[in-house]
Amino acid sequence: xxxxxxxxxxxxxxxxxxxxxxxxxxxxxxxxxxxxxxxxxxxxxxxxxxxxxxxxxxxxxxxxxxxxxxxxxxxxxxxxxxxxxxxxxxxxxxxxxxxxxxxxxxxxxxxxxxxxxxxxxxxxxxxxxxxxxxxxxxxxxxxxxxxxxxxxxxxxxxxxxxxxxxxxxxxxxxxxxxxxxxxxxxxxxxxxxxxxxxxxxxxxxxxxxxxxxxxxxxxxxxxxxxxxxxxxxxxxxxxxxxxxxxxxxxxxxxxxxxxxxxxxxxxxxxxxxxxxxxxxxxxxxxxxxxxxxxxxxxxxxxxxxxxxxxxxxxxxxxxxxxxxxxxxxxxxxxxxxxxxxxxxxxxxxxxxxxxxxxxxxxxxxxxxxxxxxxxxxxxxxxxxxxxxxxxxxxxxxxxxxxxxxxxxxxxxxxxxxxxxxxxxxxxxxxxxxxxxxxxxxxxxxxxxxxxxxxxxxxxxxxxxxxxxxxxxxxxxxxxxxxxxxxxxxxxxxxxxxxxxxxxxxxxxxxxxxxxxxxxxxxxxxxxxxxxxxxxxxxxxxxxxxxxxxxxxxxxxxxxxxxxxxxxxxxxxxxxxxxxxxxxxxxxxxxxxxxxxxxxxxxxxxxxxxxxxxxxxxxxxxxxxxxxxxxxxxxxxxxxxxxxxxxxxxxxxxxxxxxxxxxxxxxxxxx
Numbered sequence: 112x113x114x115x116x117x118x119x120x121x122x123x124x125x126x127x128x129x130x131x132x133x134x135x136x137x138x139x140x141x142x143x144x145x146x147x148x149x150x151x152x153x154x155x156x157x158x159x160x161x162x163x164x165x166x167x168x169x170x171x172x173x174x175x176x177x178x179x180x181x182x183x184x185x186x187x188x189x190x191x192x193x194x195x196x197x198x199x200x201x202x203x204x205x206x207x208x209x210x211x212x213x214x215x216x217x218x219x220x221x222x223x224x225x226x227x228x229x230x231x232x233x234x235x236x237x238x239x240x241x242x243x244x245x246x247x248x249x250x251x252x253x254x255x256x257x258x259x260x261x262x263x264x265x266x267x268x269x270x271x272x273x274x275x276x277x278x279x280x281x282x283x284x285x286x287x288x289x290x291x292x293x294x295x296x297x298x299x300x301x302x303x304x305x306x307x308x309x310x311x312x313x314x315x316x317x318x319x320x321x322x323x324x325x326x327x328x329x330x331x332x333x334x335x336x337x338x339x340x341x342x343x344x345x346x347x348x349x350x351x352x353x354x355x356x357x358x359x360x361x362x363x364x365x366x367x368x369x370x371x372x373x374x375x376x377x378x379x380x381x382x383x384x385x386x387x388x389x390x391x392x393x394x395x396x397x398x399x400x401x402x403x404x405x406x407x408x409x410x411x412x413x414x415x416x417x418x419x420x421x422x423x424x425x426x427x428x429x430x431x432x433x434x435x436x437x438x439x440x441x442x443x444x445x446x447x448x449x450x451x452x453x454x455x456x457x458x459x460x461x462x463x464x465x466x467x468x469x470x471x472x473x474x475x476x477x478x479x480x481x482x483x484x485x486x487x488x489x490x491x492x493x494x495x496x497x498x499x500x501x502x503x504x505x506x507x508x509x510x511x512x513x514x515x516x517x518x519x520x521x522x523x524x525x526x527x528x529x530x531x532x533x534x535x536x537x538x539x540x541x542x543x544x545x546x547x548x549x550x551x552x553x554x555x556x557x558x559x560x561x562x563x564x565x566x567x568x569x570x571x572x573x574x575x576x577x578x579x580x581x582x583x584x585x586x587x588x589x590x591x592x593x594x595x596x597x598x599x600x601x602x603x604x605x606x607x608x609x610x611x612x613x614x615x616x617x618x619x620x621x622x623x624x625x626x627x628x629x630x631x632x633x634x635x636x637x638x639x640x641x642x643x644x645x646x647x648x649x650x651x652x653x654x655x656x657x658x659x660x661x662x663x664x665x666x667x668x669x670x671x672x673x674x675x676x677x678x679x680x681x682x683x684x685x686x687x688x689x690x691x692x693x694x695x696x697x698x699x700x701x702x703x704x705x706x707x708x709x710x711x712x713x714x715x716x717x718x719x720x721x722x723x724x725x726x727x728x729x730x731x732x733x734x735x736x737x738x739x740x741x742x743x744x745x746x747x748x749x750x751x752x753x754x755x756x757x758x759x760x761x762x763x764x765x766x767x768x769x770x771x772x773x774x775x776x777x778x779x780x781x
Contacts, residue, residue, distance in 0.1 A: 119176055119179035119180050119183055120174075120179045122179075122183050123168075123179045123180075123182040123183040123186065126182075126183050126186040126187055126190070127161075127165060127182070127186050129186070129190065130158070130161065130186040130189045130190055133189070133190060133193050134158055134189075137151070137154065137193065153192055153196070154189060154192045154193050154196060157185065157188050157189045157192050158189050160185055161182065161185035161186050161188075161189055164178070164181055164182045164185050165182055168182055202701075204698075204701050205265075207263070207264055207265055208265055208269055209698050211265070211269065211273045212694065213691070213694055213695055213698065214273075214277070215273065215276045215277065215280070216687070216690060216691045216694060217691060218276075218277065218280040218281075219276075219280060219687060220684070220687045220688060220691050221280075221284075222280055222283050222284060223680055223683050223684050223687055224297045224684055225284070225287055225294075225297060226241070226676075226680050227297070227677055227680035227681045227683075227684050228295075228297035228298075228594075228681070228684075229287075229294055229295055229296070229297035230287065230290070230293055230294060230295075231293050231294070231295050232290060232293035233670070233673050234672075234673050234676040234677060234680075235672055235673055235676065237286055237287075237290065238676070240286045240289075241283050241286050244282035244283055244285055244286050245279045245280075245282050245283045246279075247282055248278040248279040248280070248281055248282025248283065248285075249275045249276070249278060249279035249282070250275075251278050251282075252274040252275040252276065252277055252278025252279060253271050253274065253275040253278075255274045255278065256270040256271035256272070256273060256274030256275060257270075257271055259274070301593060303590060303593040303594065303595050304593065304594060306338070306341060306595075307593070307594040307595055307598040307599075308594075310334045310338075310598065310602060311598065311601075311684075311685050311688050311689065313334075314327075314330075314689060314692070315688055315689065315691075315692035316692075317330070318689075318692055318693050318696050318710075318713060319696045319699070319700070321381075321703075321705045321709045321710070324615070324709050324710070324713050325379065325381045325382055325709065326382070327605070327609070327615070327713075328376075328606065328609035328610070331602055331605050331606040331609070332369065332370075332373050332606060334602055335369045335599070335602055335603065335606055336366055336369060336370065338595075338599055338602070339362055339363075339365045339366035339369065340362075340366065342358070342362040342365065342584045342588070342595075343358075343359055343362035343363060343366070345358070345588050346358025346359045346361075346362050346584065346587060346588060347359055349587065349588065354587045354588075355587075357583060357587050358583070358584050358587030358588055361579075361580040361581075361583040361584045361587070362580075362584050364576075364580045365577055365580040365581060365584065368573045368576055368577045368580065369573075369577060369606070371573060372569075372570045372573045372574070372577075372606070372607065372610045373610065374389060375389055375390055375566050375567070375569065375570045375610045375611070375612070376388055376389050376390060376609075376610070377390040377391075377609070377612045377613065377614060377619060378394070379614045379616055379619070381708070381709070389566070390564070390566050390567070390612040391564075391566075391612075398455065398458050398459075399451070399455060399564055399565045399566065401455075403564075403565040403566050404448075404451060404452055404455055404565055406565045406566065406568055406569040407444065407447055407448030407451055407560075407565050407568050408445075408448045409569075410444055410448070410560070410568055410569065410572045411441060411444035411445045411447075411448055413572075414444065414572050414575070414576075415436050415437065415440050415441045415444070417576055417579075418436055418549075418553065418575075418579070419432075419436050419437065421579050421583075422436070422499065422546050425539060425541055425542035425545075425546070425663065426501060426538035426539040427499040427500075427538075427539035427542050427543070427545075427546035428499070429499045429500055429501040429538065429539055430496065430497060430498075430499050430500070430501075431492050431496035431497070431499065431550070432499045432546065432550065434492070435489065435492055435550065435553065436553065439484055439488055439489065439492075440553055440557060442484065443481050443484045443485060443557045443561075444557070444560065446477050446480060446481050446484075447481055447557075447560055447561045447568070449477060450474055450477045450478055450481070450561070450627075451564075451565050453470055453473060453474050453477070454474060456470065457470040457471070457474075471630065472630075474627075475627075475628060475629065475630055478561060478627045478628035479628050481557065481558075481561050481628075482558060482561070482628055484557065485554050485555075485557040485558045486554070486558065489550075489553075489554035489557065490554060492550070493550050493551055493554060493735070493738060493739075494738050496550075496742065497742060497745070497746065498539070498543045498546075498547050498666075498742055498743050498746055499539055499543070499546050499547060500537055500538060500539045500540070500543065500746070501537075501538035501539060502535055502536070502537055502538070503535070503536040503538065504533055504534070504535055504536075505533065505534040505535075505536055540665075540666070541663055541665070542662065542663045542664075543665075543666045543743050543747075544661035544662075544664055544666060544668075544671070544739065544740070544743055545582070545658060545661045545662035545663055545664070547661075547739045547742055547743060548657060548658055548661045548735065548736065548739040549658055549661075551654060551731075551735040551739070552575065552578070552651065552654050552655060552658070553575075555650065555651060555654055555731075556571070556572075556575050556651060558643070559571060559643065559644075559647040559650065559651060560572065561627065561628075562624045562627060562640060562643055562644035562647065563611055563612075563644065563647060564612055564621070566612065567610075567611035567612050567647075570607055570610040570611055571607065571611055571647060571648065571651070573607075574603060574607045574648055574651060574652070575651065577603060578600070578603070578651070578652070578655045578658070581596065581599055581600070581603075582596075582655075582658055582659065582662040583662075585659060585662070586662055586663045591659060591660060591662075591664075591674060592674065592677075594681045596656070596659035596678060597656055597659070597678045597679075597681040597682040597685070598681065598682075598685055600652040600653075600655055600656055600682060601652065601682055601685040601686065603648070603652050604648045604649040604651075604652035604653070605648075605649075606648075607648035607652075608646070608648045608649065610648075611647060611648060613645060615709075615712045615713045615716045616708075616712050617712065620641065620645060621641070621644055621645070622641060624640050624641055624643075624644035624645075625637035625638070625640050625641050627640065628640070642723070646719075646720065646723045649720055649723055649724055649727075650723065650727050650731075653682065653724045653727040653728050654727065654731060654735070656675075656678045656679050656682045656728070657675045657678065657679070657735075657736050659674075659678050660674035660675045660678055661675075661739070666743050666744075666746075666747040667747060667748070671740075672736075672740075675736060679728050682724070682728070683721075683724065683725065683728065686717070686720055686721040686724050687721055689717045689720075689721075690714075690717040690718050690720075690721045692717075693710070693713050693714040693716075693717040693718075694714055694717070694718070696710060696714075697710045697711050697713075697714040
């Protein structure tokens, strides 16, 4: 409006030009979209009023300043009204409900962090109190939400849910107030603690960038290889030669398997043209290539043998393990390979003599047989089998003392020493808990492999072997109490999620997995199969968290359940932090053009993954832990699984064979 701030003539002319462009666009847009008059009438009324003022200006030879101001005000009002109408057509966000949800997620994250790293005591002691106070708090909060729901601008349901969740969090936090001496700052205190804090923090920050979110799979690959390199460096510094060799070998194997899994890739649209899909036969196909059909057969040959070698190294390939890994597990993998051969034959019409309906019937029968092997036979073996131990009897030969015939003081007859007592050698004592619990992972692995395409079966098998490598490295470096295991497993879950043919997009969901063991959609089984197929790496890695505390520890290790609870809590902290970060960043970027293509799908993935991992950890994992510990305790007795105070190790009692006449001496071997 000029230097003197009174050039309203120029301002009115510019405002009329802008308003005229908007008016022409709205006229054409309304005609094409056939909008009703209710949305177009208010702006049209203001436009007509502004046009009258402008006509009056044109008819006046020397318009006064007030008339130019009036014209500018009318055209400005027209632009503001158009903006209001457009905003009403845009997506509208309930900021109050969004803030309430973020507050609940933040409170839950704080609670889990305190339980995982801020409490320096036996978590088994406070667990009942935590649950009781949480339930009572939720009940009180629900009543408060019902009472005060009308005072805040949200629905009654939202009010009840918010106050119930908030009161439950406060009730849980109040349990820590009764043990102030055991509270500590939840900050890293070791090298590995800081190293394991960096990846989740970087991920939480990076999800505010669309480029970072798009290339998340490559970033996770870099993080896992970096952790593998650090594990190798730590293993090379070990003084024990055997542990140094074992830790170094498994660290290198971890890196190699991770790089090998990175060859499987399903590109999303935003990654083009810098990405090439290898998960299917081509970038435009949804079927496997012919060479990919050989992968399930290779898995059936190699995977059971590889797991057997880990068991045999500690002499735990005994009893039920030989039947499951050597026979049932391998048969299930072979049947899975046959299933995908028949699926490809049906898609490509390789066997025209057999109808598609008959091939479908055979495939469904094979898939149901695999599920029966895993969930019926496998779980029966897991729940009722004894620890994987072997017993050998060793009878030492009688020893005689050679006498000197020239010694006058020697006895007349060569004395014979009494025969030594028999020795019972217990094989597999050192890794009783670890191998017994790992059977649960192989049971679920059989189901998860069935629900994956051939390329996904290959990467998921690499994930299972990488878990074993990680367990061996943690044991060699004595890092069970560090967050290395739970955090690395969380990174692996995210990485292998992308390598099993998925992306943080709805279009990458493999809906056909619902029809692998079924002919038609059946609730709730069909949605359950899709969920299991989609989140298979997260399920497998969540089940592996308790194995960190179990792997290669004596049967009566003190505080075993405390270490399991801590590991699961750290694992959940990772996912809770990701869920909170993605929710906050999606809320902050709610007007971003890529909200519904990048940020919102990643937010939904983070929240759903948190729920899935919680269910798996609480229901499947804890039930499996109970069965595993009970099985071991029936042989070695119930040791101090909760107390942290060291308790002298009690020698296991093994009955002597009926022919023995003396008490046996026991010898335990790995």
